Amino acid sequence: MTTDHQMYTLNINGAERPVKDSWIGESLLYVLRERLDLPGSKGACEQGECGSCTVLLDGDAVCSCLVMAATAVDSTITTVEGLLADTVIGDTARVISDVQAAFVTEGAVQCGFCTPGLIVAVHHLLEHNPSPSDIEVKEAISGNICRCTGYGRIFAAVNAVIETRKKSK
Amino acid sequence: MTAKTSTRSRDVLGTSALRPDGVAKVTGEFSFSSDMRAENMLWGATLRSPHPYARITSIDTTKALLIAGVHAIITAEDVPGKLTYGLISSDQPVFAKDVVRYMGEPIAAVAADHPETCRRALAAIVVEYEVMTPLVDAELAILPTTPPIHPDGNLIRHQRIIHGDSNATAEIIVEGNYTIGMQDQAFLGLEAAMAFPDPGAQGVELHIATQWLHEDRGQIAACLNLPENNVRLVLGGVGGAFGAREDISLQVHCCLLALRTGRPIKMQYSREESFFGHVHRHPATVWMRHHANRSGKIVKIEARMVFDGGAYTSTSPAVLINGITHTQGPYQCDNAVVDGYAVRTNNPPCGAMRGFGVVQACFAHEGQMDKIAEACGISPVEVRLVNAMHTGDKIITGQTMESVAPVERCIRETDAIPLPPPMPDLVDALELPGGSGLTAERKNIVRGIGWGVSMKNLMYSEGFDDYATARCTLSNGVASLKFATSEVGQGFVTLAPQIARSVLGVDQVVQEVSDTQIGSAGSTSASRQTWMSGGAVDGACRLVRERMFEHIGKLHNIDPIRLLIDGTDVVDSIGDFRISVVDATEGVTFSETFEHHHRKTEDLDENGQGNCHVAFAFVAHRAVVDVDCDLGLVKVVQIATAQDVGKVLNPLSALGQLEGGIAQGLGLAVMEEIVLENGKVRNPSFTDYLLPTALDAPTVVAVMIEEPEPQAPLGAKGIGEPPCISVTPAIVAAIRAATGKALLRVPVRPQDICL
């Protein structure tokens, strides 16, 4: 049993992260953003309706706003900050994930607020289904609301990753 | 925010240069205003009225102030300057004092050490109300006999247009009453700001997600009773805007709390609060009667429009003018009688949203065009071609259409886009209306096709000089750009370096922080920043280029007029001289500031005549929808569009604007509405205010029509608003075609189709 202000530890992006002096009912999203300095996950509805806060919890893509942080001890958590970086973007020296790179090069980013959650959701999709059909892509990201793009360039980015991964096999 | 550097080579105008903030946004490093933190900061929160209309008889903050961790509570009593603000007329209180006029109106604000402490403090403030019957019917609000909810009455503005022969008529007469529901901008990145007080409370620095830093500053400074120079605004990362960040929301509250406590204050709204904290798209009723001859040619239009502005004025007067002056749409019309009203009610305040009054007019005029086509026995395409406006035509305000007006081309090129293949016999259930709900089989579905074409004014109207300012500094081959333009996602941060690269032959462009340490850029709205701030950046870069050419000319004894930029070099157009821009600017600095002003416009006279608009853009949409007529469920299959863009400056960005706007127009057509019941918002959440998902997104086939606009500094028209305007009527027309229903209201609800 954990009580208010009692420390607990989360495994996030491969590191043990102690959470101290918190109210024990806080969501994982709040703890990531406000207590662990991981603001990459975004909050836009706090009720699982927008997907901006998507993280991987024991390999599942979930809304971190709907996870009570203190119940995620002994789980593995991956946030947008912890995705495998293996792709050089443009002529910069910056290495990011292939999904992240494709979102930039295919124009899938406008205001960018939904982007981190979408990136995590797309990573999760392609890990479990390397060659999804168009409709499978749509269903897989149907929990991630984007208000700017109308999704067209997002589909293009996902397809670009699928093609690149196929070729590199 | 730190300065951003773009180093991708030769990303000049016309290329799909990538967003310089793209990497930061995909990695989560980009700092949105809600991501800001500060040492020693406190949290701010707002107490709001639960009633649409009530007298406040008392406000007691004593108990709340006793809560440990509460540092300040402020009410109307604590506003040192002007008690109200507003974009056009200043009628919206910083805090309600004696009366609340809409559900969610701010009454007090609290500063505390934790968001939870704020919530407890808000709950402990005791406000006593005398609840009154809200005025929620805009038609009622027009009547002079209706008790006013404001001292100066309920009418915000009345304007008529009388053009040509009022008595003209023709053989075909069609009319309709159209209704547009209240749409929300629903940007993803919620309202957020951080205010830092100056020592001694003589000034404040506000980091804020806004569309217009300078306008905010003016309104904030007046309320704070501080000189404008003592109020510095810095653009915080903006997670979308679409009009909802043009009005003041938490700005004044946040600054007041910072000045009161002497500590940085962070405020951010929840989604629910956001629905109450910003203005929405005006709900409207539009009556139109078109007189046309047998060939479908419009002879006269009569119209009456009523815009419900909600509790306060915001931009209602301008929205009204946009609505009525776009009555005709992109069609020739010699005779018109139009009457328009914008009124205040106890509904939520309404203001700017992408399309700004034209969305409402377009839904009606496009419904009318289809009625004319039907009455004349011609196709939707034909009726629009017969009436298509051209450059040089007079519009119903008497203004001559000086903009490039490729309306015919928009229609023809949209028409030439292949229709989607018919639904295959074996279709994934997710492709059908109802989606994974498995409500329908293929045999239950009827396909429909519909059209929408629109005209949209660009920039501000009626004499408003919404200029934009930019500074360019060139040194050692690096151009540095400074402007106060709000990047809200649209991509000005991509475009500005493209302009600098094209004009100056540089590769490296640094963009400085957007803040109020330079002149205004005007608002990121009205499809205006590419034209206005783009024009300012272009102008500043051209001035710097002149200085550079003069410098080179002097050093190398060449008449500067002979010098040109060639790639990244400066060359002598009639000689062999060539020097790289990097070498030419080594150790020297040129810096110039430029203000871009659009041409002057004028007010409308009492008959609605006058050159009130700057320029116009056009677009055509064709929608293909599948409808389950028995259940009233709709799936938009394809949107074909050809848009008049002037010139494409970044193909990837442009396509993103077209697709994004289409999704918002789709939302208004079939799902998005703030549901009101006697002034109360019934669905302030993403569970019940539905936005299109990836499974609702149609295939978009877009053609950009490039006919450079001579008035526009870069030849490019604004492209942000048109995509969301005529797609809504196109989708509704397609549903009408599939169902045979009249469907005079958006959003179209399932019961409108099947009951």
Add this chain to the structure above:
Amino acid sequence: MTVTVATNLADALAALRATPDARLLQGGTDTMVEINFNHFKPEHIVALRKVQELRNFSIQEEKGLIFIGSGVPYQTLENDPFLTLLPALAQASRTVGSPQIRAAGSLGGNLGTCSPAGDGLPVLSALDATVHLQSVDASRDVLIHDFMVGVKKNARKPDEIITGVTVPILRGFQGYSKVGVRNAMVISVASACLAVDTSRSQIRLALGAVGPTIIRCRESEQWLATQVDIANSNFSNEIAKEFGRRAALEARPIDDHRSTAEYRKHAISVLAERLLLKANS
């Protein structure tokens, strides 16, 4: 406030016995919304996500039953073996929220919250499922119809945990349909589950989101049984239409911001009619 993350059922039950006012937390998709919105301040939470017993399912072929642990997430129920053995449940599961919600949510949560719009509940009703409840010293089985007692009210006692449901594997068509205003991630405006039980010559219909709780359309079912031989299941268009009409009469919907009572009744008539016609094929 306290949080107990139980890793087995015994620990969870013991924790619940110690703090009987505790809120049981499964996927969090309902409770965390209440907490985030400040509508609910729990004193004690017993988290069940790590209780492996609740995440198991087992097929008892000889009995024709499937046991589904209350914590089996919808993303599991969407797929085989459920898609083959309990297609209506798989269909309903696929309509729950978004993929993120389906990774977290479960039948246990649906049953615990007991909202009439819970997507899994009409299926459990139409399939005559049995709900298993357990406390530290007792366990009991409750028929689904007796379990759901009202709007967001169920028969669970404070010290009990819903361990799972047992659902009969039927021979015959079954299907679930749900009306929402968008094509994904939407709360039910009206839903229906129809199940044909050829061995008992029954057709069963349950409705969601059109009453204070799930509605079993007993009268429509009985009427249908008088009209046709269920075993042959060949329903004419006229029979299907009348079946739909009668089902709508059994619905008791309300007007709210999501829809109107009139539309909901109409939708039920269409869904019931279409589901019955689907049973023909």
